[in-house]
Amino acid sequence: MKVTINDVAKLAGVSMKTVSRVINKEPSVRKKTYDLVMEAVKELNYQPNIAARNLAGTSSFAVALVYDNPNAYYVIDMQNGVLSRCKDEGFELVIHPCSSTDDQMQDEFKTMIQRSRLAGLVLTPPLSEQQNIIKMLDEMNMPYVRLLSGREEQNEGKSNCILVNDFAAAYEITEHLIKHGHKNIAFVLGDKEHKSTTERLAGYQQALTDNNISFNQSLIFEGHYSFESGVNGAKHLLANNNKLGVTAILGGNDEVAAGALFAARLMNIEIPAQLSISGFEDSPFSRQTWPKLTTAHQANNVISEHAARLLFSKARSSRKQEKDIITNFTPSIVVRESTGPAPV
Amino acid sequence: MKVTINDVAKLAGVSMKTVSRVINKEPSVRKKTYDLVMEAVKELNYQPNIAARNLAGTSSFAVALVYDNPNAYYVIDMQNGVLSRCKDEGFELVIHPCSSTDDQMQDEFKTMIQRSRLAGLVLTPPLSEQQNIIKMLDEMNMPYVRLLSGREEQNEGKSNCILVNDFAAAYEITEHLIKHGHKNIAFVLGDKEHKSTTERLAGYQQALTDNNISFNQSLIFEGHYSFESGVNGAKHLLANNNKLGVTAILGGNDEVAAGALFAARLMNIEIPAQLSISGFEDSPFSRQTWPKLTTAHQANNVISEHAARLLFSKARSSRKQEKDIITNFTPSIVVRESTGPAPV
DNA sequence: TAGCCAATTGACAGCGTTGTCATTTTAACT
DNA sequence: AGTTAAAATGACAACGCTGTCAATTGGCTA
Missing domain, CATH: 1.10.260.40 (lambda repressor-like DNA-binding domains)
Known part of the structure; x- marks a missing residue:
């Protein structure tokens, strides 16, 4: 046997x-x-026998995926991406959900690493942005790959990162709307602690600037990455019979956009005839609304697969210090039914 | 170190x-x-050191969670439940997403088991219902726990199962609606291959019978476990200015219910004033609609934690053949804003 | 053909733990 | 105190593989 x-x-x-x-x-x-x-x-x-290989060998055959993200779709995509690579390479995947706000988190994290004898880790936001974590891993001399929101040209002191260019994504979506005649484009932001929020805002602003549209702070709603926040944001922005004259709303992500969409419906606003709405990430969410959401496709499973590949190559060639690798992913806009020409 | x-x-x-x-x-x-x-x-x-323990010991310290389910929320809940138990007991979790329709699936599955030297597996629907899988595991003498939709009293030839009583859940929801004066209660079913679908339908029918309401086949829409199916189902059932006089719709699960809700909104039907809608499972979905969905709470993380516990106890005492354990979970109704009295 | 170096292969120890079984200690009796 | 069985502990091999380093092989030159 x-x-x-x-x-x-x-x-x-x-x-x-x-x-x-x-x-x-x-x-x-x-x-x-x-x-x-x-x-x-x-x-x-x-x-x-994996156990025997791990025990006998100097390097191990397990990597961990660490996340603190309430978005189930995101997590599943990440898992599947890393997993598919693991299968090909004969690695095991250890999943490690955690709460970045928990005090004990770091200790628990460390314990997990020691127990599992990992070849490396894949860190997702917002943990990938946390300096204490990075520092700890460096001290332990543990290979890792970080997924971050950011632009290639900004890479300062970062290493082994996968950058998702949310700036460009927001720029592209905003420009798409501008080309359709929109001028009063509102934005329901996600959590401000997330780098993706500031990046998306920056991209939006840049697109406005490049098209000679002045930035209007009152069109910005500081919210969270949630459906409810989208509802509240849209309600706020469209208040008083749309006093602000908003013709388009960017949702911080698809959930937010779905919330905004719903709020608009409640106010009997036709989408996209009277109002365009778009999201980010292209999660299944964006296809479960009606009309379906225009969004920026972000292939999380591809991204995570790439992260795993990077990690494996790093783990294998541990002696020669590889050059700090940065890979850049730019989401591409997916135009669906929730956006259209600005009403006249 | x-x-x-x-x-x-x-x-x-x-x-x-x-x-x-x-x-x-x-x-x-x-x-x-x-x-x-x-x-x-x-x-x-x-x-x-887990690797050493696995290698030296007669039993291993890893269990696998096997699933073939597109519902990300469901999967995450399952993972987290099993994982929390694993942490407590010092076990590792191997996640194994797969496609039950794939031909190679079974081989791949077997390979995974052989590689990982598992202490046991947790099987979720619909894999838990697949006889070839069960047979294979029995032949390999590999401990497993199955999550199934079903009723305790029906337990024939089943062993080591966790039953989710979808029958009772549907019964309770239907009765809730009946008590609120609803008589023409429609049902948008999920995939008919899933046991949960037939169980929920049976519970619905029993509640009707017990309350002297005759079953009307035209109030049943055979759909799928998806948002879109909910939209289509509701459109169909409410067609021709609600010729059928439907005052309530059961969605096969929360996604379906959310779809129905959306369709109703599109038709300018007030929820719950003119139409009550409910779902099943109490996924985050049911709180991301507006109004929030009445649904049957199914604590998947608790269920999966229980499954893990059962598996551990089974794996440990492998010599003495434990009695075939069946545990029963009955979802409990959560009344939110999407259901109310029948319109007069 | 001998000689030599590099490429290829093999022998053996050891990774960190647990199973087996022998040994020691304890407690409970005469 | 002496005996005995039971409980507690320890010595050591073994789990299946890889790292180290030595042995062998093959190809090439002289």
Whole structure:
């Protein structure tokens, strides 16, 4: 029942170590030997024992995904992306949800790392922005990859980051609206603690500036990344029979946009005839509203898969200090039914 | 940096094996010795090495959660529930999303099991209903716990199941509506392949029967567990200026209900004044609609935690064949703003 | 053909824990 | 105090693999 590396070695007529070399894709194995071993592996349907590999080897075969995010869609995408890479590379995935506001979090985090003997970690926002965490990992000499909201050109002192260019996404969406004749474009922001919020706001402002539209603070609603916040924000912005003359609303993310959409409906405002609404992230949420949301597609599963790939390469070549790698992802706008020409 | 069981043993002045006994909460360790060891453990901040435990021990310290469910909220709840138990018990969690329709699924599944050397698995619907999977696990003699939709009294040939009583939930919601004067209660069903769908329908029918309301097939819309299906279902049921005289709609789950809600709004139907709507599951979804949905609360994180607990106890006492344990969870109705008295 | 270096392969110890079984200690009896 | 069984503890091998380093092989030059 249980097939060990020794069984394979015997069948192939080589030593255990050679089988090990083949399994681990080490160089300096003759092609002929390689084939011989692989044949035996297939014949016996040999499955390497992860525990033994972790124990014996100097490096481990597990990575952790750390998150503190209430958005289930986001988390699932992240997991699936990392997981698909893990499968290919024979790694295990340890998921570690946590609360960044919890005092004990850091200790617990450390415990988890020590227990699991990780090859590395993937950090998602907002944890990826937390300096104490980064510092701890550096001290432990533990490889990690961070997912951050940011622009490539701003990369100062950052290393091993995957940047999501929320600035560009917001710019593009705003420009899309401007091209459709919108001038009074409101924005229901997400949590201000999140870098993505400030980046999206900045992109929005830049687009206005580049199109000679002056920024109007009263069109900005400081909210949260939630449906309710979208409802409240839209209600506020459209108050008094739309005194402000808002013709478009950017939602901080899709949930916020969905909330805004709902509030507008309650006020008997036609979407997109009377009001355009857009979100960010292209979560399933944006397809569960009606009309469907124009949003900025952010391929979280692709991004997380990339993060995992980066982490693996980093973990493997731990001796030669790789250059600090930065990868840039720019969401692309997806135009659906919730945006249209500005009403005349 | 790295603290082993040997370090603890030396500090405590006992053998490694005794430390091992303490760590594993084995009996036959004197209280005094126990305290001594625990003190040393704390002083050194000793963390047992999972890989070594898995390798050396006869049983392993990892369980898998297997799912094939597009509902992100559901999956996250399941994960968190199992995970919290894992943390307490020092187990690792391996997550295994898969596609039950995929041909290769079963092979891949088997590979995963062999690689990970699991203590057991938690199976969620619809995989938990698939006989080929169950059979395979039985043949492999691999412990598992199944989450199923069903009623305790129906338990035939089932073992180690956690039953969610969707029948009772539907009954309760239907009765709630009947008590509020509703007679023409429509139902937008979920996927008919899911046991939960037939169970919910049966509960609905029983409640009608018990209250002398005849079942009307035209009030049933066979849909899917999706927002869009809810929209379509409601449109269909309320067509022709509500020819059928529907005063309430049950959504197959919260997503479906949210869709129905949206469709109703589009038709300028006031909720709940003119139409009551309810869902199932009490996912965050039900709080992201407006008005918030009346639904049947199903504590998935509690359920999954319970499943994990059951699995651990099963995995530990593998020799004595425990009696086939069945646990029953009955969702409880949560009345929010989407239901009210029937219009007169 | 011998000689030499690099490429390839193998022998063996050891990773940190637990299972087995032997040994010691304790408690409970004569 | 002496005996005995039970409880508590310890010594040591083993889990399945990889790192180290030594041994072997092959290819090439002289």
